[in-house]
Amino acid sequence: MECYLDNSATTKVYPEVAKLMNKIMLEDYGNPSSVHTKGVEAEKYVTEATKRIAKALKVNEKEIIFTSGGTESDNLALIGAAMAYKRAGNHIITSKIEHPAILNTVKFLESEGFNVDYLDVDEKGVVKLDDLKAKLSQETILVSVMHTNNEVGSLQPVEEIAKIVKDYNKDIIFHVDAVQGFTKSLIYPKRLNIDLLSISGHKIHGPKGIGVLYANEKIRLKPITFGGGQQRGLRNGTLNTPGIAGIGLACEMGTKDIAGESERLYDLKGFFLQEAEKIDKVVVNGCVKDENGNYKVRETAPHIMNISVRGLRSEVMLHALEEKGVYVSAGSACASHSKKESSTLKAMGADAETMDGALRISMSEFTTREELEYVLDTLKELIPFYSRFVRK
Amino acid sequence: MFQSFLIKYAEIGIKGKNRYLFEDALVRQIKLALKKCEGSFVLSKTPGRIFLDAETDFDYDEVIERLTSVFGVWGVCPVVRLEMCEPEELAKAAVDYFKKVYPNTDKTFKVFTRRSNKGYPLDSMELNVCIGDAIIDAVPGIKVDVHNPDITLTVEVRDKIYLYSEIIPGPGGMPIGTNGKAMLLLSGGIDSPVAGWMIAKRGVKIEAVYFHAPPYTSERAKQKVIDLAKKVSKYTGPIYLHIVNFTDIQLYIYENTPHDELTIIMRRYMMRIAEAIAKESECQCLVTGESIGQVASQTTQSLVVTNEVCTLPVFRPLIAFDKEDIVAISKKIDTYETSILPFEDCCTIFVAKHPVTKPNLGIIKKHEECLKEKIDDMVNKAIDDKETIIVSED
Numbered sequence: 101m102e103c104y105l106d107n108s109a110t111t112k113v114y115p116e117v118a119k120l121m122n123k124i125m126l127e128d129y130g131n132p133s134s135v136h137t138k139g140v141e142a143e144k145y146v147t148e149a150t151k152r153i154a155k156a157l158k159v160n161e162k163e164i165i166f167t168s169g170g171t172e173s174d175n176l177a178l179i180g181a182a183m184a185y186k187r188a189g190n191h192i193i194t195s196k197i198e199h200p201a202i203l204n205t206v207k208f209l210e211s212e213g214f215n216v217d218y219l220d221v222d223e224k225g226v227v228k229l230d231d232l233k234a235k236l237s238q239e240t241i242l243v244s245v246m247h248t249n250n251e252v253g254s255l256q257p258v259e260e261i262a263k264i265v266k267d268y269n270k271d272i273i274f275h276v277d278a279v280q281g282f283t284k285s286l287i288y289p290k291r292l293n294i295d296l297l298s299i300s301g302h303k304i305h306g307p308k309g310i311g312v313l314y315a316n317e318k319i320r321l322k323p324i325t326f327g328g329g330q331q332r333g334l335r336n337g338t339l340n341t342p343g344i345a346g347i348g349l350a351c352e353m354g355t356k357d358i359a360g361e362s363e364r365l366y367d368l369k370g371f372f373l374q375e376a377e378k379i380d381k382v383v384v385n386g387c388v389k390d391e392n393g394n395y396k397v398r399e400t401a402p403h404i405m406n407i408s409v410r411g412l413r414s415e416v417m418l419h420a421l422e423e424k425g426v427y428v429s430a431g432s433a434c435a436s437h438s439k440k441e442s443s444t445l446k447a448m449g450a451d452a453e454t455m456d457g458a459l460r461i462s463m464s465e466f467t468t469r470e471e472l473e474y475v476l477d478t479l480k481e482l483i484p485f486y487s488r489f490v491r492k
Numbered sequence: 493m494f495q496s497f498l499i500k501y502a503e504i505g506i507k508g509k510n511r512y513l514f515e516d517a518l519v520r521q522i523k524l525a526l527k528k529c530e531g532s533f534v535l536s537k538t539p540g541r542i543f544l545d546a547e548t549d550f551d552y553d554e555v556i557e558r559l560t561s562v563f564g565v566w567g568v569c570p571v572v573r574l575e576m577c578e579p580e581e582l583a584k585a586a587v588d589y590f591k592k593v594y595p596n597t598d599k600t601f602k603v604f605t606r607r608s609n610k611g612y613p614l615d616s617m618e619l620n621v622c623i624g625d626a627i628i629d630a631v632p633g634i635k636v637d638v639h640n641p642d643i644t645l646t647v648e649v650r651d652k653i654y655l656y657s658e659i660i661p662g663p664g665g666m667p668i669g670t671n672g673k674a675m676l677l678l679s680g681g682i683d684s685p686v687a688g689w690m691i692a693k694r695g696v697k698i699e700a701v702y703f704h705a706p707p708y709t710s711e712r713a714k715q716k717v718i719d720l721a722k723k724v725s726k727y728t729g730p731i732y733l734h735i736v737n738f739t740d741i742q743l744y745i746y747e748n749t750p751h752d753e754l755t756i757i758m759r760r761y762m763m764r765i766a767e768a769i770a771k772e773s774e775c776q777c778l779v780t781g782e783s784i785g786q787v788a789s790q791t792t793q794s795l796v797v798t799n800e801v802c803t804l805p806v807f808r809p810l811i812a813f814d815k816e817d818i819v820a821i822s823k824k825i826d827t828y829e830t831s832i833l834p835f836e837d838c839c840t841i842f843v844a845k846h847p848v849t850k851p852n853l854g855i856i857k858k859h860e861e862c863l864k865e866k867i868d869d870m871v872n873k874a875i876d877d878k879e880t881i882i883v884s885e886d
Contacts (some may be wrong), residue, residue, distance in 0.1 A: 419707030486707075489743055491842055492751045 108462035149348025170300030180321035225254030248281035252386030253404025262293035283354035306350030310343030365402035431458025565662030600637035666695030675770035683781030
C-alpha cells in the first residue's frame with residue numbers, strides 16, 4: 101500500500117489542473133502581453149485565474165500578484181514592504197517558528213539595518229500575544245506571522261495579532277504566510293485585517309513554481325525584481341500562464357468546501373493521534389488534550405500531525421516507513437541535518453529525544469482512514485523492532 | 493591553432509618485450525576517452541610516442557581534459573601541424589607559433605629539430621639555425637640558450653611538419669587493463685574513491701562493493717556512492733558496482749556481540765563478503781581506503797584483525813597518508829564535494845562511544861562464535877541478493 105502523507109512538503113496535482121496546463125502549454129502558449137490573438141487567448145487564462153483566486157480570498161482582482169511560489173511571495177512581501185515604509189520606522193516583528201523563507205529574509209533585512217524581534221511561542225507552538233504587545237514600538241513598520249506552522253501544525257491567532265497590531269498603530273503592515281493554511285482553513289484577509297498574504301501553488305494540488313501574494317490595494321510595495329513592467333511593475337517577467345491557470349483552478353477546487361473537508365480531516369487527525377499515542381514510545385507534539393482525554397485537534401491545523409518516536413531517530417523511522425510505502429517527513433528541521441535552521445519543536449521547549457524522533461505526517465483531501473490505519477499498523481510493527489537497536 | 497597532439501608516456505617506455513601490450517592498452521584507453529569528445533581523430537603509434545591528429549573541428553579544452561585523465565599518459569603536447577613546405581615558410585610558421593604562444597616574452601629558447609623525412613632540403617642543424625634566426629629577428633627581447641632554455645620549440649619533419657613546445661602533464665601511471673582487476677570497498681567517504689583511483693592508476697581495472705543499510709542509510713546515501721563511482725569511472729572506465737544490503741547482518745551482530753566490538757566484527761564480515769564477490773568477479777585483490785590510526789577500526793591492531801579473514805591480498809594505498817593529503821587528491825579527482833555530502837554510512841550508525849582500538853583476534857573470533865547459528869546464511873543471502881549496476885559517465 102502506498103500512502104503519501106507528506107502533503108506539507110508538496111502535493112499531487114489535481115488531474116484537471118494538469119490537463120488545463122497541458123492544453124495551455126501545447127495550444128494556447130502565447131505571451132499574455134502580446135497584442136495578437138495568441139496573446140489575448142493566453143491573457144484570458146490569467147484573468148480567469150485571477151478571478152478565481154480573488155473570489156476564494158474575497159479580495160479584489162487587482163490585489164493579486166503572481167510570483168514563483170511561497171518563497172518569492174514572502175520575499176516580495178517583507179522586502180517590498182520594508183523598503184516602501186523604511187521612512188516610517190525600522191522595526192520588524194516576526195516569530196521564532198517561521199519558515200526559512202521568512203527567517204532568512206528578515207535576516208537579510210537585519211543586515212540592511214532593520215531591527216528584528218522574534219516572538220516566543222508556548223508549548224503548543226502558538227505565538228505569545230503578550231510578547232507581541234511588549235515588542236511593538238513606534239518604530240515598528242511590519243509584523244509577519246505564519247497562519248499554520250509547517251512543522252507541528254499549530255494555528256497562529258492571526259485575527260488577534262492583527263487586532264493588537266492595528267490597535268497599536270493602524271499603519272503597521274501585517275503579513276501572513278498562509279502557504280500551509282490556505283484551503284485547509286478559512287482565510288479571508290480583509291476580514292482578518294491582513295495586509296499581505298502568501299500562497300503557494302504546489303501545496304494545494306497545483307503546480308510547482310507558482311505562488312500568489314495578496315497585497316491590499318492600500319499598501320505600497322517596492323518591487324524586488326525589475327524588467328518589463330508586468331503586474332504593475334511589482335513582479336516583472338513574462339507571466340507563467342500555465343502555472344497561473346493551474347493555481348487558479350487548484351484554488352477554486354480546493355476552496356469548494358473548506359468547512360466540510362476540514363471537518364473530515366479533523367476527525368481523521370483525532371482518530372490518528374488518539375491511536376498513535378497508545379503505541380509504546382510515541383508522543384504527540386503540538387496538540388493537547390481536553391479534560392476527557394481527547395485531543396483538541398480543532399485548535400490546530402486539520403492536516404498536519406507531528407509525533408515523536410522516543411529513542412528512535414526520525415530518519416530511521418522515515419526510511420523504515422518508506423520501505424512499507426509510507427511517505428512522511430522528519431518532524432523537526434534540526435533532524436534533517438540543517439542545524440542552522442530554526443526548529444519549531446525547539447522553540448516549543450521540546451527535549452532532544454522528542455526532536456530527534458519527530459515525524460511529520462501531513463494529510464490531503466485524498467487521505468483516507470484506511471491509509472491512516474495502515475500507518476498505525478506499520479508503526480506498531482516497526483517501533484518494537486527498531487527499538488531493539490539503538491546507539492549505546 | 494592546434495590540430496594535433498603528441499602524447500608522451502613514461503613508464504611504459506621501460507617495459508621490455510611486453511611493451512606492445514602496454515602501448516596497445518594505452519591506445520585503447522585514449523580511443524575510449526576520445527569517444528566522449530566532439531570531432532574525429534586519427535591515432536598513430538611511433539616508438540615511445542603517440543600522435544593524435546584531429547581530422548575535424550574539435551573542442552580543445554575537452555580533448556586536453558580527456559587526454560590528461562588517461563592513466564599512462566605522462567604528458568600531452570598541443571601541436572601545430574603544417575603541410576610539407578619550404579624552409580622559409582616553415583620558419584614563418586614557427587614565428588607565428590611563437591608570437592601566439594609567448595606574446596611579450598623575455599625568456600630564452602632553442603629550436604630542436606627532428607628530421608625523420610630525410611628528403612627535406614635542410615638537415616636538422618640547418619633547420620635549427622634557420623628557424624632560430626627567424627624567431628630572433630621577429631620577437632623582440634628573446635634570447636637563445638642552447639644548454640638550458642626556458643622554451644624548447646620542437647620541430648618534427650615527417651610526412652607533415654609538427655611544431656610544439658608546451659607539455660601539459662597527465663596523471664602518469666599505467667593504462668587500465670594492463671594489471672588485472674581489483675575489488676574496491678567503496679563507502680561514501682573521502683578515502684575510498686581516492687584509494688580506488690590510485691590503484692586504477694597502476695593499470696588495474698576496478699570493481700566496487702558498497703554496503704547499504706536501509707532504513708539506517710537512505711536512498712540518497714546510495715545515490716551518493718553511485719555518484720562517487722561515476723566520478724572515479726571518468727578515469728577508470730565503467731565500474732561494476734555491487735550493492736550489498738547489510739542491515740540484517742549488522743543488526744544480528746549488534747544483538748549478539750559486545751557493543752565495543754561491533755564495528756570491528758562488522759568490518760570483518762564486510763571483508764568476507766567483498767572477498768566472495770571479488771572471487772566471483774575474478775578480481776585478484778581487494779582495495780580499501782584505510783589509513784593507519786584514522787579511526788578505531790584502522791589502528792594497526794584493528795587492521796590485523798580485519799585482514800585476517802581475507803585470503804586475497806588487500807591493498808591499502810592510503811595506509812601512510814595524512815588526511816589532508818587524501819583530501820588534496822580527492823579535490824584533484826573531483827570526488828571531494830560529493831564525499832562530504834552529509835549522509836550517514838552504515839559504519840557510523842551504531843558506533844560505540846568507546847570502540848575497541850586494540851582488538852584481540854582470539855577474543856574477536858570467540859565472540860564471532862555467538863553468530864554461528866545464522867550468520868553464514870545471512871552472508872550468503874546478502875551476496876545472492878546483491879544488486880549490481882554498471883556505473884559510467886553520462
